[in-house]
Amino acid sequence: MSRSLKKGPYIDEKLMKKVKASKPDGAPIKTWARRATITPEMIGYTFEVHNGKDHIKVLVGEDMVGHKLGEFSPTTKFVRHGGRMQKEMEKAKK
Numbered sequence: 001m002s003r004s005l006k007k008g009p010y011i012d013e014k015l016m017k018k019v020k021a022s023k024p025d026g027a028p029i030k031t032w033a034r035r036a037t038i039t040p041e042m043i044g045y046t047f048e049v050h051n052g053k054d055h056i057k058v059l060v061g062e063d064m065v066g067h068k069l070g071e072f073s074p075t076t077k078f079v080r081h082g083g084r085m086q087k088e089m090e091k092a093k094k
Contacts, residue, residue, distance in 0.1 A: 009037035009066075019045060030055055034070030049073035 003010060012033040022029060024044035032050045043062055048055035049069050056073040064072070080086060 009039070010035060011039060012036040016041070028057060031069065034068065034073065036069050038064050038067055038069060040065055051075045 012031075012035075015029070015031055015033050015036050016039075018029050018031075019042055022045070028046040028048045030048045030050075034049060038060055042060045043065070045060055047058045047060065047069060049058050049072065050056075051073045052075050058069065058072045
């Protein structure tokens with residue numbers, strides 16, 4: 001659900017200071033602000049977005065504008081489905 005149009009998008013001020021102080025081809029910008037909205041000024045920058053355990057590298061492109069940074073850094077890792085069928089499928093692959 002998006003934020004109201006009256007309020008505008010949430011953009012972390014501290015993160016924007018880091019963006020303005022660095023260059024697009026420079027070192028990645030480390031951030032914990034998963035809820036910050038991606039703006040056009042962020043295009044071309046690499047961010048390291050925290051997912052609760054690690055920092056995941058995210059290269060911002062034009063099609064990402066308007067989305068949140070956290071959408072591109074998954075917090076859960078899919079391992080596999082269990083059960084007999086899964087074991088049979090894995091055996092068949094080998």
